[in-house]
Amino acid sequence: MLYLQLFIDGVVSGCAIGLVSVSFSYFYATTGTFHVAHAGIYTFSAYFAWWLVGVGVPFFGALALAVALGGVAGYLTQRLLYERLARNTASPLVMMIASIGLLTVLQNVVAILFTPNIVQFDLTWRLSHLSLGGISLSYPQALILVSSLVIVTALILFSRHSALGKRIRAVTSNPDLAEITRLAPKQVFAIVLAISSAIVAVPGVLIGVDQALQPYTSLLVLLTAVIAMIAGGIGSLRGAFCMSILLAVVQSMSVAFMPGRWSVAAVFGIFIVFILFRPEGLFRSRFSRAF
Amino acid sequence: MTLEARNLVAGYGDKSILDKVSFTLNDGEILAFFGHNGAGKSTTLKAVIGLIPVQEGELLLDGERIDKLPIAARLDRGIKLLPEGRGIFPDLSVKDSIDIVAQRNCTPGGSKIKKDDVYELLPNLARLRNSIAGEMSGGQQQILAFALALLGSPRCILLEEPSVGLQPDLVEDLFGKIREICARLGVSAILIEHKIASAMAIADHVMIINSGRLVFNGSKAEAETINLWSYF
Numbered sequence: 136m137l138y139l140q141l142f143i144d145g146v147v148s149g150c151a152i153g154l155v156s157v158s159f160s161y162f163y164a165t166t167g168t169f170h171v172a173h174a175g176i177y178t179f180s181a182y183f184a185w186w187l188v189g190v191g192v193p194f195f196g197a198l199a200l201a202v203a204l205g206g207v208a209g210y211l212t213q214r215l216l217y218e219r220l221a222r223n224t225a226s227p228l229v230m231m232i233a234s235i236g237l238l239t240v241l242q243n244v245v246a247i248l249f250t251p252n253i254v255q256f257d258l259t260w261r262l263s264h265l266s267l268g269g270i271s272l273s274y275p276q277a278l279i280l281v282s283s284l285v286i287v288t289a290l291i292l293f294s295r296h297s298a299l300g301k302r303i304r305a306v307t308s309n310p311d312l313a314e315i316t317r318l319a320p321k322q323v324f325a326i327v328l329a330i331s332s333a334i335v336a337v338p339g340v341l342i343g344v345d346q347a348l349q350p351y352t353s354l355l356v357l358l359t360a361v362i363a364m365i366a367g368g369i370g371s372l373r374g375a376f377c378m379s380i381l382l383a384v385v386q387s388m389s390v391a392f393m394p395g396r397w398s399v400a401a402v403f404g405i406f407i408v409f410i411l412f413r414p415e416g417l418f419r420s421r422f423s424r425a426f
Numbered sequence: 427m428t429l430e431a432r433n434l435v436a437g438y439g440d441k442s443i444l445d446k447v448s449f450t451l452n453d454g455e456i457l458a459f460f461g462h463n464g465a466g467k468s469t470t471l472k473a474v475i476g477l478i479p480v481q482e483g484e485l486l487l488d489g490e491r492i493d494k495l496p497i498a499a500r501l502d503r504g505i506k507l508l509p510e511g512r513g514i515f516p517d518l519s520v521k522d523s524i525d526i527v528a529q530r531n532c533t534p535g536g537s538k539i540k541k542d543d544v545y546e547l548l549p550n551l552a553r554l555r556n557s558i559a560g561e562m563s564g565g566q567q568q569i570l571a572f573a574l575a576l577l578g579s580p581r582c583i584l585l586e587e588p589s590v591g592l593q594p595d596l597v598e599d600l601f602g603k604i605r606e607i608c609a610r611l612g613v614s615a616i617l618i619e620h621k622i623a624s625a626m627a628i629a630d631h632v633m634i635i636n637s638g639r640l641v642f643n644g645s646k647a648e649a650e651t652i653n654l655w656s657y658f
Contacts, residue, residue, distance in 0.1 A: 298529060315506075316530065
């Protein structure tokens with residue numbers, strides 16, 4: 136039963152990281168920009184929701200507003216930062232350094248506006264549990280599980296079947312042609328970062344409810360998500376999500392077989408195996424923007 | 427429609443590639459544009475569509491200066507580009523590619539070539555509707571690229587090596603279509619092409635560029651009286 140519980144915990148944790156990975160991958164595959172500040176939007180949205188709950192806004196209202204804030208922050212980041220740098224033909228390295236700068240700014244804004252301390256949501260239900268055949272699942276964990284499956288499925292369906300989703304795929308696969316066929320790639324990049332940032336607000340808030348909020352630790356979450364994206368196949372949303380779950384399950388179950396401090400090493404071990412033996416990732420991707 | 431370049435200078439960054447290139451393209455005319463690799467053919471087309479800035483000189487469409495306009499404004503005025511070897515969206519099916527480009531380029535009742543017209547003009551595409559563009563043969567991809575360049579209200583199509591990857595019989599077929607569409611819809615074209623005989627078969631006018639300078643600019647009849655290769 137211990138193994139099953141560790142497995143379930145791993146799946147839930149993987150679903151949350153999967154949302155970070157999928158949203159990061161969606162933007163990276165489309166633009167080629169290594170958007171480190173994704174971790175900052177994750178944190179900022181989470182603290183914003185925590186503050187809203189603190190002033191009496193119902194949780195789901197706070198979550199919706201945090202998602203909206205994430206979307207707006209992402210849109211503005213593309214328009215005011217990346218687009219201007221691209222206009223000045225900034226290299227990918229310069230873009231990444233600018234993104235790291237924005238992450239630092241966002242983390243400090245969180246510390247100044249809200250609090251630099253580790254905080255928890257003041258919600259009575261966050262410690263309640265569901266028991267399913269001896270398996271225990273907290274309400275926040277159940278919420279993470281359901282919401283991540285719904286969001287990832289919706290994003291994949293949106294990408295495959297909606298007109299905007301197809302336009303985004305067109306821009307991703309040939310941005311130069313998109314420019315001369317009026318698909319407005321700059322506008323698409325801003326929309327994609329708005330979507331990605333709105334999505335990343337969800338795990339930001341829900342992991343915060345399940346565990347706690349810390350202003351400076353989101354980079355570790357992003358690192359795991361990026362590893363999942365690479366091992367899953369850059370540009371493959373399905374690959375990023377499945378690999379996030381696999382990595383989190385390995386990390387969770389490894390504590391049953393080895394000291395807990397080795398669990399992160401197990402994740403990186405899997406990553407190295409993938410890089411050596413299947414560098415194209417779990418799901419081969421047709422995205423031309425892949426490395 | 428008249429597209430006119432007057433002493434056009436253009437290039438990349440501070441470097442100029444074109445050296446005062448001048449030409450005139452009239453309604454329904456096909457201009458075959460020859461020159462060796464790196465001579466400035468693609469640079470000329472990029473300057474016309476707006477992918478690189480015009481450093482000096484003027485570019486006029488029906489007397490209106492367009493050299494300062496952004497790409498979108500030139501596309502609005504009917505200038506279209508079929509880029510060499512990268513004119514498709516490899517990830518999308520033929521149907522999705524045409525739908526998306528038509529959605530952004532065609533207005534109900536106001537466009538010369540809508541998506542149904544493309545399938546009618548290029549019937550092979552209809553059979554490939556569900557094929558993924560990146561998985562099709564080079565010839566099929568080129569036909570799709572041509573279709574995407576046609577959608578909307580083209581007045582001047584800039585064609586960059588459209589025969590690349592095509593079998594000889596498909597080249598004749600494609601060039602025949604280009605001639606037919608230009609004549610039927612009054613669309614003019616600038617055709618960069620290494621298959622000189624195929625291009626000459628449909629051209630009205632010929633230009634040859636060498637090291638950024640036009641070394642020949644005349645009618646097809648004039649071009650036929652000279653040894654074109656001597657200009658390379």
